[in-house]
Amino acid sequence: MTPADLAARLSIPSGPLFFPVTAFGPDGAVGLDAYRAHVRQGVAAGAAAVFACCGTGEFHALTPEEFETCVRAAVEESGGRVPVLAGAGYGTALAVRYARLAAAAGADGLLAMPPYLVVAGQQGLLRHYREVAAATALPVVVYQRDNAVFTPRTVVELARTDGIIGLKDGLGDLDLMQRTVSAVRTEGPGDFLYFNGLPTAEQTQLAYRAIGVPLYSSAVFCFAPEIALAFHRALETGDRATVDRLLDGFYRPFVELRAQGRGYAVALVKAAVRLRGLDVGEVRPPLHEPGDDHVKQLAQVIERGYALLEGAK
16 A cells, blocks of 8 residues: 555544454463454454554554564454554654564555654654665554654755655643644645544544544544544534533543542543453553552443444434
């Protein structure tokens, strides 16, 4: 899939972007059967794309061999029905290695994570992502967050780089994003993509749409695809009553629960997948499992979310 092909597929928000969790068995090894089932279910439920082994998929906790195995499994289970993008990160040399492993596994594109630990200047960041983009023919979406925050000028340069097709924002600075969108609109290519990549992005998507960012990742889709799809449809059709009902009754309580533990953007999602009937195992260290009380509250939030859907029928 060429950069233009992938950009065209992703630019049509036919459904939420699916970031599957990575399943682990009781012995801590990758649970490939459960992972395959998870990906298969997400694609069947209506995901617009699969982002394998990214943040929600515990990219940080996977060996290169496990990474390649999981990406290959995601490609096989998707069966060409939707694009599959894979994470790539750490320092430049390792990010290039992961990019090449993803290409070998059949991925359609990459989500380029922030470099490991260092706080680099704009020139160094630009060089890093250009080297990742040049390493394979895979189209690249650059992930802005933590120690990889870009000026609008740098994003213009990224957008002009062969193979880089978009920016996923996990920072949440709407002023910076508005200036970035404006700069690329006036000085860069017209087909550059933007994604809202904040945890539980639905909570902020009304604001992001207003500045020209229609695409977003959905962790909720991992465990409650019906809720995520209902929210997505409501956004697309302008059904503000449904948007507000789900924000008030489901997403805000979920976000407030997520805020009660470090690492819950992953651990709480994985617990929710288990609550919904698929045993994907626990998170790997250094993340930790939610406490029993938080899991009980999580079950209540999910139940309330589905009740809101029933009440709308």
